[in-house]
């Protein structure tokens with residue numbers, strides 16, 4: 701099994717890069733584990749209380765469960781990946797059965813902050829885009845797809861997103877084997893990653 705970790709700031713283009721890689725591989729060769737699925741269950745809190753959580757801090761993620769799930773997949777076992785709702789800021793209570801595949805992609809803003817997870821990744825990738833570009837993309841996406849308004853996104857950006865990015869996410873660039881500049885759609889870099897994966901699979 702080849703484990704590929706893809707990190708980078710919110711709005712950087714991780715999901716877009718992952719989708720492009722997955723599209724090129726056969727369905728039975730690849731599966732994706734999203735860090736978002738491993739936000740801690742906070743059902744004991746009200747919706748209002750959940751909106752106050754700092755979702756850009758490493759402690760918001762249940763890394764123990766994520767690492768255990770990856771270990772199980774490596775042993776050939778299927779896992780129940782939790783499903784997360786950004787609209788509710790919580791797990792839905794449902795899971796998706798995820799089978800081990802030759803290529804497992806783990807993607808999320810904080811995945812390279814965790815030493816155990818870093819150790820498990822065969823290839824570590826950081827998708828980089830400038831912060832103004834990321835903020836614009838995040839604004840559009842969160843308003844169109846995640847039920848947020850302008851004030852919510854900008855307030856979260858100033859209070860948690862930007863400081864957490866500077867403190868925890870950006871520094872993980874140094875752990876990356878490959879840094880993909882993604883201010884524009886970088887098909888050349890993604891092609892190179894696809895070639896590396898195909899060579900490893902051959």
Ligand SMILES: Nc1ncnc2c1ncn2[C@@H]1O[C@H](COP(=O)(O)OP(=O)(O)O)[C@@H](O)[C@H]1O
Pocket residue numbers: 708709710711712713714715716717837838841882883884885886
């Ligand atoms: N290079 C790009 N140029 C313009 N828009 C992009 C680019 N990459 C991604 N996007 C858009 O920006 C938004 C955030 O991208 P996404 O891949 O979800 O980022 P991430 O997973 O890193 O948060 C999405 O709506 C996506 O379609």
Ligand SMILES: O=c1ccn([C@@H]2O[C@H](COP(=O)(O)O)[C@@H](O)[C@H]2O)c(=O)[nH]1
Pocket residue numbers: 709710711714715736739755756785786788789790808809861
């Ligand atoms: O309940 C939640 C959980 C997370 N977020 C924000 O999502 C991004 C991470 O997702 P990307 O797809 O990588 O952008 C993170 O910056 C959190 O602030 C949220 O808004 N609500």
